Amino acid sequence: xxxxxxxxxxFITTKLNSxxxxxxxxxxxxxxxxxxxxxxEFMSTWSSHYDIARFGxxxxxxxxxxxxxxxxxxxxxxKIAPILRRVYEQMCEPKWVIxxxxxxxxxxxxxxxxxxxxxxxxxxxxxxxxxxxPRPEAVLxxxxxLQEKVTKESILSR
Amino acid sequence: MAxxxxxxxxxxKFPNDILAIHSYRGDDTATxxxxxxxxxxxxxxxxxxxxxxxxxxxxxxxxLGRDPRFEVVYHLYSLQHNHRVRLKAPVPEEDCSxxxxxxxxxxxxxxxxxxxxxxxIRFNHHPDLRRILLYxxxxxxxxxxxxxxxxxxxxxxxxxxxxxxxxxxKSDDLETRHLFLHMGPAHPAMHGIIHLILELDGERIVxxxxxxxxxxxxxxxxxxxxxxxxxxxYTDRLNYVxxxxxxxxxxxxVEKLLGIEITERCKYIRVIMSEISxxxxxxxxxxxxAMELGAFxxxxxxIQARELLYKLIEEVGGGRGVTPSCGRIGGWxxxxxxxxxxxxxxxxxxxxxxIAEVDKLLSKNRIFYDRMRGTGYISAEDAISLAFTGPxxxxxxxxxxxxxxxxxxVYDRIDFExxxxxxxxxxxxxxxxMEEMRQSIRIIEQALEQIPPGPVNIDDPRVTLPPKExxxxxxxxxxxxxxxxxxxxxxxxxxxxxxxxGGNGELGFYxxxxxxxxxxxxxCRPPCFALMQGLSKMIQGGLVADVIATFGxxxxxxxxxxx
Numbered sequence: 001x002x003x004x005x006x007x008x009x010x011f012i013t014t015k016l017n018s019x020x021x022x023x024x025x026x027x028x029x030x031x032x033x034x035x036x037x038x039x040x041e042f043m044s045t046w047s048s049h050y051d052i053a054r055f056g057x058x059x060x061x062x063x064x065x066x067x068x069x070x071x072x073x074x075x076x077x078x079k080i081a082p083i084l085r086r087v088y089e090q091m092c093e094p095k096w097v098i099x100x101x102x103x104x105x106x107x108x109x110x111x112x113x114x115x116x117x118x119x120x121x122x123x124x125x126x127x128x129x130x131x132x133x134p135r136p137e138a139v140l141x142x143x144x145x146l147q148e149k150v151t152k153e154s155i156l157s158r
Numbered sequence: 159m160a161x162x163x164x165x166x167x168x169x170x171k172f173p174n175d176i177l178a179i180h181s182y183r184g185d186d187t188a189t190x191x192x193x194x195x196x197x198x199x200x201x202x203x204x205x206x207x208x209x210x211x212x213x214x215x216x217x218x219x220x221x222l223g224r225d226p227r228f229e230v231v232y233h234l235y236s237l238q239h240n241h242r243v244r245l246k247a248p249v250p251e252e253d254c255s256x257x258x259x260x261x262x263x264x265x266x267x268x269x270x271x272x273x274x275x276x277x278x279i280r281f282n283h284h285p286d287l288r289r290i291l292l293y294x295x296x297x298x299x300x301x302x303x304x305x306x307x308x309x310x311x312x313x314x315x316x317x318x319x320x321x322x323x324x325x326x327x328k329s330d331d332l333e334t335r336h337l338f339l340h341m342g343p344a345h346p347a348m349h350g351i352i353h354l355i356l357e358l359d360g361e362r363i364v365x366x367x368x369x370x371x372x373x374x375x376x377x378x379x380x381x382x383x384x385x386x387x388x389x390x391x392y393t394d395r396l397n398y399v400x401x402x403x404x405x406x407x408x409x410x411x412v413e414k415l416l417g418i419e420i421t422e423r424c425k426y427i428r429v430i431m432s433e434i435s436x437x438x439x440x441x442x443x444x445x446x447x448a449m450e451l452g453a454f455x456x457x458x459x460x461i462q463a464r465e466l467l468y469k470l471i472e473e474v475g476g477g478r479g480v481t482p483s484c485g486r487i488g489g490w491x492x493x494x495x496x497x498x499x500x501x502x503x504x505x506x507x508x509x510x511x512x513i514a515e516v517d518k519l520l521s522k523n524r525i526f527y528d529r530m531r532g533t534g535y536i537s538a539e540d541a542i543s544l545a546f547t548g549p550x551x552x553x554x555x556x557x558x559x560x561x562x563x564x565x566x567x568v569y570d571r572i573d574f575e576x577x578x579x580x581x582x583x584x585x586x587x588x589x590x591x592m593e594e595m596r597q598s599i600r601i602i603e604q605a606l607e608q609i610p611p612g613p614v615n616i617d618d619p620r621v622t623l624p625p626k627e628x629x630x631x632x633x634x635x636x637x638x639x640x641x642x643x644x645x646x647x648x649x650x651x652x653x654x655x656x657x658x659x660g661g662n663g664e665l666g667f668y669x670x671x672x673x674x675x676x677x678x679x680x681x682c683r684p685p686c687f688a689l690m691q692g693l694s695k696m697i698q699g700g701l702v703a704d705v706i707a708t709f710g711x712x713x714x715x716x717x718x719x720x721x
Contacts, residue, residue, distance in 0.1 A: 033344060034349065034350075034351075035350070035351050035372065035373055035716060036373055036375075036395070036398070036717055037395050037398035037480055037481060037717060038480075039349065039350075040398055040399065040442070040479075040480045041478070041480055043442070043445075043446075043461055044461065044464075044465060044468070044478075047457065047458050047461040047462065047465075048458050048461070048462055049461075049465045060346075062345075074373075075373060075375050077372065077373065077374055077375055078293070078310065078311065078312050078313060079292065079293050079313075079371055079372050079374065080343060080351060080372040080373070081312065081313070082313060082314060082315045082316060083316075083343055083344060083372075087344055103375075109380075109391070109392075110375045110376060110380060111307075111308060112300075112307050112308055112375070112376035112379050112380055113300045113305070113306075113307065113308060113309050113310055113311070113376055113379065114292075114300070114374050114375050114376040114379075115375050115376065116312070132481060133480050133481065
């Protein structure tokens, strides 16, 4: 922002940190990269019963340029992997990634020629969610975990 | 053997080309010379007494170490006579090719491409023989038995040249050119990942191409390396919107191979759970489609109703509705919980209410009607020749539902109707799905009334696990448990095809057993695959915006389409 380059890690920027991080953590604009079964639980989390809007992350943005949270929902195989990478690269900083479900985290029980054994081989991941597919509660937990992570970040790093 | 009309006629007409015939577990099978496959197929289709108009499935099996090494397997169905036949054509490794049957059934196009992709069998005179599920840089054919299961071939980018793409212009003058538009693979309205290449004249679609395979995750390879019981979770994830129908289809195929009869109570449980799954499937399809067309309220209403059904499935199977994996060979994982009947009726009431509400919101909604009526049209003949099944076929007015044509479980004891459309467009598909949900509710209510008490699992030491008390207290029980867990259930050598009515149409499993605890080949006949093949035809001549409605109503499920 300019200020931080002058002041470094001083009182002004640390306060600025907390204000900006507070804003960031309650307004995730997610890009749902939905490929497989986990999408069904993503729908459940997103709609009225579990209501992800309570955490300020309900708004899907289908343009990577407008999103700051990439949700990789489902299995990634070697054919879609280059596309996932490209979507990630098109996102502007600050950006975070959630690996939604075991397939995205580690390949899950698909240990064969087709499936990428975890998206962290292609792009960096902030939060992994276990489960095949994860329950909506687990997804909400992951959002809270990511919020905690965002709070601790310095605006100098993003 | 003699009672099969088809086999008798084949034998009479082609005495030299039929190598062997047999009927195993009720499946009529003819092994034919590969040179004669086109003639035989044409005869089967055109002979009035046979009229095999559906090319249901086409796949191959790799018998490594046997000569000839490969076998191309065709499953045909005659709507008029309600007959099925399986053709098998051996193909040697040295000259790995067979004539294409696309000229007889256009549906064979993608199926043949898939066999070429995964097995490397070439189809002569095929109009467009390219890889379909994998990518061009992929070396080898993964479903061959000598391809290592975990040999991965990562790529940096996809080298993909659409066949319809011809950007070069003919002259330097001012001219009108068609625009090529890529839709997907990451597109908001493409739920599931699919790549459409549209050739546009203004907003009209002149030509299009569909590229699939972005969710290919090696279902068959995984199954070949797992015991019969371990395959059940993989089947859940084929059509993850109606997983229990997949469970039922798979376990019933294995039971057909084993030749066992399950208990009465279990039959009813399977019907109830299948129909619950069918409702969740249609709810999700209509919800997502309505959302894409701007009717957001519908999405929330239906997902709320689905949530209730998921809770119900969770009580029965222990997992939420996406992947409960509660089917078991020879029975079901658990009996229905206490008070299930009452809860189920309550939930069904809620679902009925949601359907009625959405009916009011959508069916006569001007915007929705205008976007659905007349778009995505396909004629009944085209639908049959492309092997459409399920709501998409019935919307054209063709009466075919596996539950009525070859009733399995207890569908013949239950009173229900098959809704039919007349126009073959998106609006009819929507109406058919809405009515099917009401019929499913009727089925569940009747099944709840009729369900008898009794055991759920059969008591067969080859198939089902003994009760835990027996495992802990007797050596026989322990051994039986140990054998089934470590070696798996062992059906006798043979093959079987069994179709069930899935959310999107005929969901068939074709399993080849070599007598071991693992399937030698486990093939799923994916209804979506045939439907996606027809997408190009359905959107041709329409507007770009109509692609969304049509694609939504096909209800493509990636897990099933790409497997």
